[in-house]
Amino acid sequence: MSTQIPKQTEESSETEAETQPASKGEERRAEKRRRAAERREQRQEEEAEKAAADDSTVELKVFRYDPQVEGKQEPRFDTFHVPFTKGMTVLDALMYARDTYDSSLTFRHSCRQAVCGSDAMFVNGGQKLACKTQISDLEEPIRVEPLPHAEVTKDLVVDMEHFYEQMEAVEPYFQTDEYPDGELEEQRQDRENREKIKMSTRCIWCGACMSSCNIAAGDNEYLGPAAINKAYRFAMDEREGEEMKQKRLEIIEQEHGVWRCQTQFSCTEVCPKDIPLTEHIQELKREAVKNNLKFW
Amino acid sequence: MHEHDVVVVGAGGAGLRAAIAAQEAGADVAMVSKLHPVRSHTGAAEGGINAALRDADSWQDHAYDTMKGSDYLGDAPAVEALCQESPEEVIRLEHWGMPFSREDDGRVSQRPFGGLSFPRTTYAGAETGHQMLHTMYEQVVKRGITVYDEWHVMDLAVTDEDDPAERTCHGVVAYDIQSGEISGFRASDGVILATGGMGQVFDHTTNAVANTGDGVAMAYRAGVPMEDMEFIQFHPTTLPSTGVLISEGVRGEGGILYNEDGERFMFEHGYANNDGELASRDVVSRAELTEVNEGRGIEDEYVHLDMRHLGEERILDRLENILHLAEDFEGADGLTEPMPVKPGQHYAMGGIETNEFGETVIDGLYAAGECACASVHGANRLGGNALPELIVFGKRAGRHAAGEEMGEAEIETGRSGNWQPADYEFGVEVGETGGSGAAAADGGAVVSDAESVVGGAVDRAQERVDELLSRKGRNHAEIRSAVQETMTANVNVFREEGRLEETLEDLREAREAYKDVAVSDPSRTFNTDLIHTIETRNILDLAEALTMGALAREEFRGAHWRKEHQERKDEDWLKHTLISWNDGEPELWYKPVVLEGENKTYEPKSRSY
Incomplete structure (x- = not known):
C-alpha cells in the first residue's frame, strides 16, 4: 500500500477551493486545476499499484508525525514501494517517495555526498547517513525512523x-x-x-x-x-x-x-x-x- | 521585526567571511540561512585554494592565468583583487586553525591545478571546503555572531522607484522553517547575498539539493541585472550515476584520463598537447564528450580516470576522500581500478552583477561568492579559484557594507557608461506569465521609509505562502524536473540554436504550469514542500535567463560553445551579457569587459593548453 496525504485535510482544502471562485475565468482555471489534480492522483495510484506488484521494488516503512496535521499527530508508519535502481541509496528512495507519492514526506538532506551531515536517521535499527546507505545492503522492509534520543520535529526531522x-x-x-x-x-x-x-x-x-x-x-x-x-x-x-x-x-x-x-x-x-x-x-x-x- | 546593521543571507564560505568582516568593522551582524551553516555546500569543495604564497610565484602570474582561463571575460580590477588578497586570506585561515596539508618543513602544501603556471593550490587533503567551512563557522561561534538557521529568505525588501539604480534595499523577509513564522529583517547598513550556486537548474550536477540560486533570482526580480548567466562550468570529472565530484586534485597529483580504447586522449587526440589532463576545465569536458560522441566512450557514457599509479601512500595522504566518494557513490575502488567519470554541471560563472566591492546597482544590496559576478571568472573558472573568491569578496562586501572606506570602484554597475541594448529577437515569449507571480516592484506610490518597505515585503510574502498552502493545484516537483531535463539535454556542454530555442519553449510551458502550483502539505511545521515550491520559481527565472544569454551569444568563448559559431569573436563579443527583469519583461543588454588592470592591460590572446 502506498500512502497519500491524510484524507481529511484533502477534503477540507477541496471545499475551500470550491467556495472561492467568483469570475468565469477563475472558475475555468479552478476546473482545470481540479482535473489536473485528479489526473495526478490517478497517475500516482497507478504508479503505486505498478510498484507494489513489481518484484524490483523496495518496501520502506517510514515514520510519520506532524504535531499540526490531523491524522499525523499520532505517530504512525507509512509504507512506500519504490522502484529499485542500481546504486540506489535510502535518500534516493525517500526522495522518490516524496516526489512521486507524498510531497509532505519530510526529511533534511542537501549535499547527497556525506559531507553536509543533514540526513542522519535510524535505518533498520541503526544510525546511518541516508545518502551513503545502499538499499542493496539492507533487509526489507526497510524501516526508516528519526534519530532516537532527540525530539522529533516532524517525520524524520529531529530538533538539533x-x-x-x-x-x-x-x-x-x-x-x-x-x-x-x-x-x-x-x-x-x-x-x-x-x-x-x-x-x-x-x-x-x-x-x-x-x-x-x-x-x-x-x-x-x-x-x-x-x-x-x-x-x-x-x-x-x-x-x-x-x-x-x-x-x-x-x-x-x-x-x-x-x-x-x-x-x-x-x-x-x-x-x-x-x-x-x-x-x-x-x-x-x-x-x-x-x-x-x-x-x- | 528583527533589526541589525548588516544582514547576510546564506552561511557558506562567502557568507561566513562577510559576517566576520562586517563584525570586525563594528557592525551588528546577523546571518540568515535556510540551512545550518555547517550544512552549506562550501563543505563539498575538494581541491583547494589558489594563492601566490611563495617567492617564486606572484599575484601577477596568478592574475594572468585567471584572465587567460576566463577567456578574457574577467574584469581586471576584480581578478587582480582576488590574486592580490588571496595570500593574506589563506594565511588568515591558517591562523584561525584550518588544518591544511603540510610539507616536511611544516609549511602549507601547494599542488598543481588546471590552467595554472605554478603549483599554487593550497589544500587540506581532498576536503578543503569542509575544513574551510568549519574553520570559519568556528570563528562565527567565537565572535557570537547571531545566526538564524533554517530560515528561508523569500524576498528582498527594496523600494520601488522606476529606475533600479535609484532603489534602496532595507532588509529581507524570511520564513522560519521550524515554525512557519514569517518575519522581516531590517538591515540599516546593508544586505549581503551569499546564497551560492544554482546547480539545481540542471539534473546532473555536483551541487547540493539546496543550491537553487535563490539570491540571484531575488536580486533579479528586485531589479539587479544578472550577468553572464550563459557561462556554466561543467566539471570534467563527476561520477556518472550521481554527479558527485571527483576533485581536479586527482589530475593535479598526476591522474590520467583514458577512453575505451585505453588511449590517453587529451594528448593522443590532440585536445591539449602541452597540458593534457591539466588543461582548463572547459577544454577537458569538451574533450571527454567528444570521445563519447565519437564512439570511444565507455558504455557510451563516460571515460576513465586512473590514479592507481600514484601509489597507495600518496593517494591516502592527499586524496583519501576521493577513495571514499568513489566507493560509496559509484562502487569503484580507486586503488585497484580506474574510476568512471563524465562532465557534470559544477559552477555558475555568472550571477548577480556587482563591482569589485560586492556592491550591486541597488543601494545597500551586496553579493559575494558563487551567486555574484564581479566578474572574476569570466567565461570559465579555473580550478582552485572559487574558494579564494569566497574569502576575498566575502571580506570586501562585509567591510563595505559595515561602512569602511574602500575608495572608488572601477567596475561600473547598472546601465552606466558604455552599455548597449541587444538586438536579438527571441522567438518565444519570456518573463512573467501573469497570475501568481512574485514581482518585487509593482509600480504605484513610492514607499521609501525602511519600516514600510520591509513591512510591505512581509505582507506580500505572507499572502503568497497563505495562497500556496490553501489552494489546490500541481506539485512543483514535476515542473522542476521538466526544467532540469530540458536544461541538461539542450543547454549543456554543446549548444545548438534550434535546441536552445526548444528549451525556451519548454521553459515557457513550465512557467505556465507553475501558475497552477500548490503545496499539498498543509503544515506550518517544517514544510519542505512549501520551501521547494518557492525554490522552483527561482529555478525557472534562472533557467530562462541562462538560455536567453546562451542563444544571443553567437560565439564560442570559454565554457560557452555554439555549434553554429565555432570561434571567439573579440570584435563583437568582448562584452558581458546582462539581463534585467524589468518588472516581468526581461531585457537583454551588454557592457564592455574591463581589461585594464592596475599596471597593465590584458590583451586577448588565443587560448591553448
Whole structure:
C-alpha cells in the first residue's frame, strides 16, 4: 500500500477551493486545476499499484508525525514501494517517495555526498547517513525512523538544538597567543601532528554518535562524543600551545565530560566518517590524568 | 521585526567571511540561512585554494592565468583583487586553525591545478571546503555572531522607484522553517547575498539539493541585472550515476584520463598537447564528450580516470576522500581500478552583477561568492579559484557594507557608461506569465521609509505562502524536473540554436504550469514542500535567463560553445551579457569587459593548453 496525504485535510482544502471562485475565468482555471489534480492522483495510484506488484521494488516503512496535521499527530508508519535502481541509496528512495507519492514526506538532506551531515536517521535499527546507505545492503522492509534520543520535529526531522549547544560548549574554535612575526607567515605544523588531528577534523555534525550513546540518553548534560571529539581536535593541535591545552583539558574533565564515557564504542560504530571517537575520548582521559599528576 | 546593521543571507564560505568582516568593522551582524551553516555546500569543495604564497610565484602570474582561463571575460580590477588578497586570506585561515596539508618543513602544501603556471593550490587533503567551512563557522561561534538557521529568505525588501539604480534595499523577509513564522529583517547598513550556486537548474550536477540560486533570482526580480548567466562550468570529472565530484586534485597529483580504447586522449587526440589532463576545465569536458560522441566512450557514457599509479601512500595522504566518494557513490575502488567519470554541471560563472566591492546597482544590496559576478571568472573558472573568491569578496562586501572606506570602484554597475541594448529577437515569449507571480516592484506610490518597505515585503510574502498552502493545484516537483531535463539535454556542454530555442519553449510551458502550483502539505511545521515550491520559481527565472544569454551569444568563448559559431569573436563579443527583469519583461543588454588592470592591460590572446 502506498500512502497519500491524510484524507481529511484533502477534503477540507477541496471545499475551500470550491467556495472561492467568483469570475468565469477563475472558475475555468479552478476546473482545470481540479482535473489536473485528479489526473495526478490517478497517475500516482497507478504508479503505486505498478510498484507494489513489481518484484524490483523496495518496501520502506517510514515514520510519520506532524504535531499540526490531523491524522499525523499520532505517530504512525507509512509504507512506500519504490522502484529499485542500481546504486540506489535510502535518500534516493525517500526522495522518490516524496516526489512521486507524498510531497509532505519530510526529511533534511542537501549535499547527497556525506559531507553536509543533514540526513542522519535510524535505518533498520541503526544510525546511518541516508545518502551513503545502499538499499542493496539492507533487509526489507526497510524501516526508516528519526534519530532516537532527540525530539522529533516532524517525520524524520529531529530538533538539533541540543546537539549544537553541546558542540558549542567546548569552545570549538582555535585559540593561541603566539603567531609568527611576518604577516604572510603561516604557523608551522609538522605532518605528524596534522595526521594526529586529521580524523577528528572530519566530523560533519550529523549527530549519529550522540543518538547512539546510552550515556547521552541518560544524562542530558553529557557533552557527548561529537563535542568531546571537537575538543580533542584542538587539544591535540600543537599550534595552540601548552597553556591552551591545560584549559581544554579542564573543559573536558568537567562533571559531564570525558569521565562519563563508559567505552561502549557505539559512537565509533555508527560514525559515518569513521572517526575513532571512543579512542579519542580515552586518549583525552589519559591526557587529563597525566596532566593532573603533573600538578599534584 | 528583527533589526541589525548588516544582514547576510546564506552561511557558506562567502557568507561566513562577510559576517566576520562586517563584525570586525563594528557592525551588528546577523546571518540568515535556510540551512545550518555547517550544512552549506562550501563543505563539498575538494581541491583547494589558489594563492601566490611563495617567492617564486606572484599575484601577477596568478592574475594572468585567471584572465587567460576566463577567456578574457574577467574584469581586471576584480581578478587582480582576488590574486592580490588571496595570500593574506589563506594565511588568515591558517591562523584561525584550518588544518591544511603540510610539507616536511611544516609549511602549507601547494599542488598543481588546471590552467595554472605554478603549483599554487593550497589544500587540506581532498576536503578543503569542509575544513574551510568549519574553520570559519568556528570563528562565527567565537565572535557570537547571531545566526538564524533554517530560515528561508523569500524576498528582498527594496523600494520601488522606476529606475533600479535609484532603489534602496532595507532588509529581507524570511520564513522560519521550524515554525512557519514569517518575519522581516531590517538591515540599516546593508544586505549581503551569499546564497551560492544554482546547480539545481540542471539534473546532473555536483551541487547540493539546496543550491537553487535563490539570491540571484531575488536580486533579479528586485531589479539587479544578472550577468553572464550563459557561462556554466561543467566539471570534467563527476561520477556518472550521481554527479558527485571527483576533485581536479586527482589530475593535479598526476591522474590520467583514458577512453575505451585505453588511449590517453587529451594528448593522443590532440585536445591539449602541452597540458593534457591539466588543461582548463572547459577544454577537458569538451574533450571527454567528444570521445563519447565519437564512439570511444565507455558504455557510451563516460571515460576513465586512473590514479592507481600514484601509489597507495600518496593517494591516502592527499586524496583519501576521493577513495571514499568513489566507493560509496559509484562502487569503484580507486586503488585497484580506474574510476568512471563524465562532465557534470559544477559552477555558475555568472550571477548577480556587482563591482569589485560586492556592491550591486541597488543601494545597500551586496553579493559575494558563487551567486555574484564581479566578474572574476569570466567565461570559465579555473580550478582552485572559487574558494579564494569566497574569502576575498566575502571580506570586501562585509567591510563595505559595515561602512569602511574602500575608495572608488572601477567596475561600473547598472546601465552606466558604455552599455548597449541587444538586438536579438527571441522567438518565444519570456518573463512573467501573469497570475501568481512574485514581482518585487509593482509600480504605484513610492514607499521609501525602511519600516514600510520591509513591512510591505512581509505582507506580500505572507499572502503568497497563505495562497500556496490553501489552494489546490500541481506539485512543483514535476515542473522542476521538466526544467532540469530540458536544461541538461539542450543547454549543456554543446549548444545548438534550434535546441536552445526548444528549451525556451519548454521553459515557457513550465512557467505556465507553475501558475497552477500548490503545496499539498498543509503544515506550518517544517514544510519542505512549501520551501521547494518557492525554490522552483527561482529555478525557472534562472533557467530562462541562462538560455536567453546562451542563444544571443553567437560565439564560442570559454565554457560557452555554439555549434553554429565555432570561434571567439573579440570584435563583437568582448562584452558581458546582462539581463534585467524589468518588472516581468526581461531585457537583454551588454557592457564592455574591463581589461585594464592596475599596471597593465590584458590583451586577448588565443587560448591553448
